Amino acid sequence: MIQVIPSIAIRKGKVVKMRKGDPSSEKAYDENPLDLSKRFEDHGIDVIHLVDLDGAEKGSPRNFHVLEAIANHTDLKIDFTGGISNDGDISSAYEFGADYITASSVAITNPELFASWIVSFGREKITLSADVTDIKSKKVAFRGWQKISELTLFDHLRFFYEKGLKYAKCTDISRDGVLEGPAFDFYQEILTTFPDLKVLASGGIRGVDDIQRLNDMGVFAVIFGKAYYEGVLKLKDLERFLIKA
Numbered sequence: 070m071i072q073v074i075p076s077i078a079i080r081k082g083k084v085v086k087m088r089k090g091d092p093s094s095e096k097a098y099d100e101n102p103l104d105l106s107k108r109f110e111d112h113g114i115d116v117i118h119l120v121d122l123d124g125a126e127k128g129s130p131r132n133f134h135v136l137e138a139i140a141n142h143t144d145l146k147i148d149f150t151g152g153i154s155n156d157g158d159i160s161s162a163y164e165f166g167a168d169y170i171t172a173s174s175v176a177i178t179n180p181e182l183f184a185s186w187i188v189s190f191g192r193e194k195i196t197l198s199a200d201v202t203d204i205k206s207k208k209v210a211f212r213g214w215q216k217i218s219e220l221t222l223f224d225h226l227r228f229f230y231e232k233g234l235k236y237a238k239c240t241d242i243s244r245d246g247v248l249e250g251p252a253f254d255f256y257q258e259i260l261t262t263f264p265d266l267k268v269l270a271s272g273g274i275r276g277v278d279d280i281q282r283l284n285d286m287g288v289f290a291v292i293f294g295k296a297y298y299e300g301v302l303k304l305k306d307l308e309r310f311l312i313k314a
Contacts, residue, residue, distance in 0.1 A: 071284035073310045074148070074269070075109050076294035077102055078120040079132045085122065086295050088246040090214035098298050106139045112304040113311035116146045118171070118292050124152025125213035128174070133165045140166020150198060151213075154179075159186060163194075171238055173198035174211040176229065177218050184232045192235040196269065199225050200240035204255045214242055226263060236267045238292065244273035246295045251279055253286070260287055277306045284310070 078085055080095070084102055088094040106117055119139065123131035130152045140147060149162045150171035162170050170190075176183040176197055186195050199222055200214060201207050207222040226237060239259060241252040251273040259268055267289035274280065274293040283291050296302035 072290035073307050074116045074118050074290055074292045076118040076292050078122055079135055080122040086246055090242045102135050103138050106143050110143045110145050118148045121151025128152055128154055130158055137165040169194050171196040171198045177211045187233050192233050196236040196238055197229055197234055198238045200242055202242050204241050204252055230263050238269040240271040248275050249273055250275055276302050
């Protein structure tokens with residue numbers, strides 16, 4: 070069964086969401102990150118994706134205090150991302166309560182370092198974030214999606230896949246925050262090319278039918294945000310995916 074993972078993106082202490090990664094489209098929600106996390110936990114959610122947008126743009130984490138508060142007051146597993154760029158950052162993330170980390174920019178600027186984390190911290194603890202501006206060029210974005218590399222997604226994934234990468238979060242940024250549905254063909258191509266990769270789909274989720282289709286395709290997990298914050302997707306709708314075996 071696909072894992073459903075809500076995203077909590079933090080900027081300047083507020084829970085926010087953008088359209089297509091555009092900072093000018095950013096919308097803040099009247100939500101406290103800790104209260105929100107507790108609500109997710111109360112409805113049977115096991116894992117949250119905590120995004121430090123300040124850290125992603127600055128190149129080093131800025132919201133460890135939010136991570137620590139959620140870790141100390143819930144039993145949620147936390148996937149922390151945003152600005153992790155060296156061994157100290159990743160060690161601090163774990164010390165403040167992260168169960169896993171997701172990294173993007175360092176995998177582009179220092180691929181050998183990221184590859185070393187797969188070994189030193191373990192492939193169960195590390196997720197590669199490989200997000201593209203559009204699914205035609207498949208150029209990988211980084212630094213909070215504000216920069217575009219010359220790397221194509223499949224070359225990028227293959228480099229780490231051959232070094233033992235187990236988890237990859239892939240977003241079609243053009244669909245993020247617009248509630249127009251995931252790029253299903255995009256995910257099918259990734260699954261076909263890398264059959265042993267656990268893919269986390271992100272971007273475009275409109276409701277449970279989208280999640281069910283990704284589940285039927287064999288996607289490992291889905292990360293959602295805008296649909297919940299805008300009231301399109303209710304936590305009750307997710308119950309079919311939260312049944313414990």
